[in-house]
Amino acid sequence: MSENTHDTVGELNKYLSEQQPNGGNDQMDEMSRRKFMTTLLGMTGGAITLLLAAPIVSYTVKPALKKSDTQMVDVGNFSDFTAGKPVKVDYSFMRKDGWIEAEVKQSCWVLKKDDSNVKVFSPNCTHLGCGYSWDEATQEFKCPCHGAVFSADGEVKAGPPPRPLDQFETKIEGGKLFVGKLKVEG
Numbered sequence: 001m002s003e004n005t006h007d008t009v010g011e012l013n014k015y016l017s018e019q020q021p022n023g024g025n026d027q028m029d030e031m032s033r034r035k036f037m038t039t040l041l042g043m044t045g046g047a048i049t050l051l052l053a054a055p056i057v058s059y060t061v062k063p064a065l066k067k068s069d070t071q072m073v074d075v076g077n078f079s080d081f082t083a084g085k086p087v088k089v090d091y092s093f094m095r096k097d098g099w100i101e102a103e104v105k106q107s108c109w110v111l112k113k114d115d116s117n118v119k120v121f122s123p124n125c126t127h128l129g130c131g132y133s134w135d136e137a138t139q140e141f142k143c144p145c146h147g148a149v150f151s152a153d154g155e156v157k158a159g160p161p162p163r164p165l166d167q168f169e170t171k172i173e174g175g176k177l178f179v180g181k182l183k184v185e186g
């Protein structure tokens, strides 16, 4: 590098130092301040967006995650059932599952034991799920698929079913019989 070049660089540095009394530190401070303010504004904006979005997210996502409502369904006046005589009842109810609300049609077999006791059976055989029927002559439930026979109380009398008939939860309230979800055995 020539002596002239050194002189020129030296003069330039001297000029810049004179223009910026603390050697350019103010410019650096200004840049840092700007960067800090930009970051702060960005973070504040993000926080406000999150605050505003939280209720919307809660409103839109929560129902989708909500499990289906379990409910007891009114299937008729308890006094209308005859003790010791099983009867098949078809009923329907609205089930809400997340966003979806749909009508569910279901059947059950109601066996009124006396004025305060009742058994309500699932209409599906506990072997492979076929529908069964009540044989008035023998006072038994019979499944046509593989010859299962159940007593009026739902106990297995013959055939391949591994367990008695499944039962629904029940309650009697205000003279009405209500049927709930299937009881889980064991």
Ligand code: FES
Pocket (backbone or CB within 6 Å): 125, 126, 127, 128, 129, 130, 143, 144, 145, 146, 147, 148, 159, 160, 161
């Ligand atoms: S499904 Fe009823 S006996 Fe097999």
